[in-house]
Amino acid sequence: MTVTSPAGATPGLAARPPGPALPRLLPPGGRPGGLAGHLAALGPLPYRGGPGRLIADVAESGLTGRGGAAFPVARKLAAVAAGRRPVVVGNGAESEPLSGKDAALLRAAPHLVLDGLQLAAEAVGARRAILAVHPGGYAGGTLTGALAQRQAAGLDRVPVELAEATDGFLAGQETALISALNGGLGRPAFTPPRVSDRGVGGHPTLVQNVETLCHLALIARYGAAWFRSVGTGTEPGSMLATVWQADGRAAVTEAALGTLLSQLLDLRGPVQAVLVGGYHGAWLQAGQAAGLALSNASLRPAGAAAGAGVLAALPAGRCGLAETARVARYLALASSGQCGPCLNGLPRIAAGLAELAGTRPRPTVIHDLERWSGLTSGRGACHHPDGTVRFVRSALVTFAAETAAHAAGRCSAPGAAPFLLVPAEQTPAPGGRR
Amino acid sequence: MSADTALWYASRATGVVCLLLMTAVVLLGILVTRQGRLPGLPRFAVTGLHRNLSLLAVLFLVVHVVTAILDPFVTIGWVATVVPLASPYRPVWIGLGAVALDLMAALVLTSLARARIGRRAWRAVHWLAYALWPLSLAHSLGSSGDLRSGPLLWLSAACAAAVAAALAVRLLAAAQAVPPAGRAAAELARHEAAARRPVTLAPRGPVARQEDLLARRQSVLGGEEASPGRHALAASTGVAREAGR
Amino acid sequence: MSRVLRLNPVACAGHGACAELLPEVISLDEWGYPLLAPGPVPAGLARRARRAVAACPALALAMESAADSAYSEKTQSQHRADPSAGPARLGT
Numbered sequence: 085m086t087v088t089s090p091a092g093a094t095p096g097l098a099a100r101p102p103g104p105a106l107p108r109l110l111p112p113g114g115r116p117g118g119l120a121g122h123l124a125a126l127g128p129l130p131y132r133g134g135p136g137r138l139i140a141d142v143a144e145s146g147l148t149g150r151g152g153a154a155f156p157v158a159r160k161l162a163a164v165a166a167g168r169r170p171v172v173v174g175n176g177a178e179s180e181p182l183s184g185k186d187a188a189l190l191r192a193a194p195h196l197v198l199d200g201l202q203l204a205a206e207a208v209g210a211r212r213a214i215l216a217v218h219p220g221g222y223a224g225g226t227l228t229g230a231l232a233q234r235q236a237a238g239l240d241r242v243p244v245e246l247a248e249a250t251d252g253f254l255a256g257q258e259t260a261l262i263s264a265l266n267g268g269l270g271r272p273a274f275t276p277p278r279v280s281d282r283g284v285g286g287h288p289t290l291v292q293n294v295e296t297l298c299h300l301a302l303i304a305r306y307g308a309a310w311f312r313s314v315g316t317g318t319e320p321g322s323m324l325a326t327v328w329q330a331d332g333r334a335a336v337t338e339a340a341l342g343t344l345l346s347q348l349l350d351l352r353g354p355v356q357a358v359l360v361g362g363y364h365g366a367w368l369q370a371g372q373a374a375g376l377a378l379s380n381a382s383l384r385p386a387g388a389a390a391g392a393g394v395l396a397a398l399p400a401g402r403c404g405l406a407e408t409a410r411v412a413r414y415l416a417l418a419s420s421g422q423c424g425p426c427l428n429g430l431p432r433i434a435a436g437l438a439e440l441a442g443t444r445p446r447p448t449v450i451h452d453l454e455r456w457s458g459l460t461s462g463r464g465a466c467h468h469p470d471g472t473v474r475f476v477r478s479a480l481v482t483f484a485a486e487t488a489a490h491a492a493g494r495c496s497a498p499g500a501a502p503f504l505l506v507p508a509e510q511t512p513a514p515g516g517r518r
Numbered sequence: 519m520s521a522d523t524a525l526w527y528a529s530r531a532t533g534v535v536c537l538l539l540m541t542a543v544v545l546l547g548i549l550v551t552r553q554g555r556l557p558g559l560p561r562f563a564v565t566g567l568h569r570n571l572s573l574l575a576v577l578f579l580v581v582h583v584v585t586a587i588l589d590p591f592v593t594i595g596w597v598a599t600v601v602p603l604a605s606p607y608r609p610v611w612i613g614l615g616a617v618a619l620d621l622m623a624a625l626v627l628t629s630l631a632r633a634r635i636g637r638r639a640w641r642a643v644h645w646l647a648y649a650l651w652p653l654s655l656a657h658s659l660g661s662s663g664d665l666r667s668g669p670l671l672w673l674s675a676a677c678a679a680a681v682a683a684a685l686a687v688r689l690l691a692a693a694q695a696v697p698p699a700g701r702a703a704a705e706l707a708r709h710e711a712a713a714r715r716p717v718t719l720a721p722r723g724p725v726a727r728q729e730d731l732l733a734r735r736q737s738v739l740g741g742e743e744a745s746p747g748r749h750a751l752a753a754s755t756g757v758a759r760e761a762g763r
Numbered sequence: 764m765s766r767v768l769r770l771n772p773v774a775c776a777g778h779g780a781c782a783e784l785l786p787e788v789i790s791l792d793e794w795g796y797p798l799l800a801p802g803p804v805p806a807g808l809a810r811r812a813r814r815a816v817a818a819c820p821a822l823a824l825a826m827e828s829a830a831d832s833a834y835s836e837k838t839q840s841q842h843r844a845d846p847s848a849g850p851a852r853l854g855t
Contacts, residue, residue, distance in 0.1 A: 271698065273773070274772065274773045274774070416702060416705075418702070419701075420698060421696075421700075422772075422773045424772065424775060424794055424796035426772075427705060430702070431705035431706040431709045431758075434706060434709070434710075435712070438710065459792050463772060463798075465771075465773045550820050560783045561780045565818055565820045566818065632822060633816075633822070633825075637774060637821075640822065757794045758794070
């Protein structure tokens with residue numbers, strides 16, 4: 085099927101080749117052959133010849149951010165393009181412990197990420213691009229090798245700087261990342277000013293998740309209609325999901341928006357609950373999850389959101405409260421300690437959950453948890469307290485039976501091994517590092 | 519008393535009052551950072567008094583400077599009020615006063631325009647207050663012999679002691695303050711320790727009903743009352759605060 | 764022109780002067796941090812609201828026009844709409 089390009093298209097793109105079918109970003113076997121193989125498989129990097137020209141295509145595609153916020157990309161591009169001397173940042177920090185999609189992209193499709201970075205830079209008129217990765221993300225030299233290939237081929241018009249994000253759950257948060265890139269402590273900041281107005285070096289900054297940049301790179305080649313050929317009307321396209329099955333296997337899968345969760349997660353076995361959206365997401369009961377799809381339209385009424393595509397099935401034989409308590413402890417330690425409600429609320433909530441997950445919790449604990457949740461959510465500079473409260477509240481609902489059992493002194497799975505991946509406790513990171 | 523002598527006395531008197539006011543302002547400023555209260559006064563009174571007394575100090579400073587310049591007994595000159603070492607009379611001591619006046623102007627002007635210049639800029643300049651007070655004291659001690667003998671000596675000593683004590687409190691608080699990176703961990707440790715239930719001890723002596731006794735012992739040894747509805751931890755655990763200035 | 768109060772939670776250290784000066788709009792939570800009533804500042808309280816803004820030792824409180832505030836609020840919430848409907852209700 086030939087996709088015709090929109091009116092006013094760049095000369096030379098009169099008839100576009102058909103775009104790849106699913107999976108689009110990470111096809112099995114990848115696109116081997118380094119830069120040459122990548123360009124042979126996907127075609128040349130379609131620079132538009134000036135700032136702003138790509139934005140209309142992106143707007144038509146309906147692409148939203150894949151870092152969890154789902155903010156319309158075209159709007160972000162337009163906002164930053166209006167500023168002076170903007171900077172583009174590719175956010176590959178991926179500080180959500182359960183998410184592995186950004187690492188997979190940087191490892192298996194670095195040229196697609198870097199294409200997207202160049203196209204985004206051109207679209208906003210940036211002369212500076214930064215790719216931020218998880219600490220230790222340069223290991224293996226894939227990225228530096230890819231950049232060297234592109235430099236040798238003269239492909240990149242804007243020099244790309246590689247940077248390491250800090251360690252910690254909030255490292256990928258937009259303002260925290262900017263703070264680290266500016267040589268600061270890497271803590272979230274109060275907005276305004278938004279990073280699209282003042283970011284790296286005080287310049288308007290575009291921050292996009294690396295998966296979003298990949299989609300951008302493909303939309304530039306194959307057009308908005310191709311992007312919209314999968315997905316739903318209001319949520320077009322595909323997204324990467326990191327799926328943790330009940331038997332402990334995990335994989336990064338690409339799925340069209342609107343795919344049923346039951347097609348991604350094996351819910352036939354003894355699964356008691358599903359965590360949708362990672363540690364700032366929500367627990368759903370397995371039966372409930374079986375009827376939902378990977379889209380915000382389906383998930384929001386159930387109290388969840390697609391987020392960055394993390395799906396985890398909790399098998400039977402685990403204590404959902406204990407899992408939640410472990411994660412809540414990690415989230416409490418992740419607080420940057422800047423805002424009173426977060427600093428006071430999250431540790432209390434974590435300690436309360438630990439008590440609830442233990443033996444003989446006091447009957448007041450649940451009421452305290454609800455009061456603290458109400459006092460904590462929405463009162464910080466970033467959404468860490470909100471996300472944590474959402475996660476905790478959903479656990480109290482989904483694991484209500486378990487909660488009642490604990491109140492009576494019983495646990496359905498006493499001493500069960502931990503299931504969810506929670507990073508080990510570390511001393512606080514010293515701050516941003518390049 | 520002639521008019522000239524009156525000017526000389528006025529300058530010295532307003533200088534002493536200015537120093538007293540500035541002492542009070544420094545003490546109140548440190549009290550604000552410690553989120554302390556003055557007995558019987560609402561919270562906003564501490565910061566309000568700090569502000570109002572500093573403006574009063576400016577008033578006395580202006581009179582102090584004007585009378586000193588107009589006084590024919592000593593030759594200082596207008597320039598020397600803001601430029602150090604420009605005074606023919608006791609250039610060093612008057613010069614310290616000039617520096618103090620410059621700092622005072624910076625402090626007051628930035629504070630009045632606080633909302634416009636933003637938090638960071640205002641805070642950066644406000645640190646100069648810790649330099650302002652010692653400079654003012656030095657200027658006072660050196661410019662005239664008033665504070666070097668008699669009751670005024672005791673007064674200046676008392677002011678110095680008060681500021682030194684307040685400064686010690688401020689420095690101690692800064693040294694003990696947990697940096698933001700460690701605050702969450704400290705808070706978590708505190709609340710986990712408070713929530714931990716004690717191990718139930720084995721009962722001694724004859725026991726009627728094992729479970730009842732165990733439950734009662736646990737509630738008593740826990741240190742908190744287990745009655746529902748009492749948030750017993752609210753009293754024992756503190757409130758996590760931001761580090762102040 | 765309606766004005767709205769906005770709090771910078773990073774700057775706020777819980778001094779509590781604002782709640783004393785404007786108790787109709789600002790109350791303190793159990794940890795001493797301010798809870799702002801939503802919506803614009805009632806017209807008659809504008810002067811006291813300005814006093815509260817000026818009195819904050821941490822310069823954490825600001826008053827701005829409703830239009831600017833909508834822009835700021837959008838900034839704060841642009842990254843997600845909170846999907847959780849409300850507090851968890853549990854049987855005892």
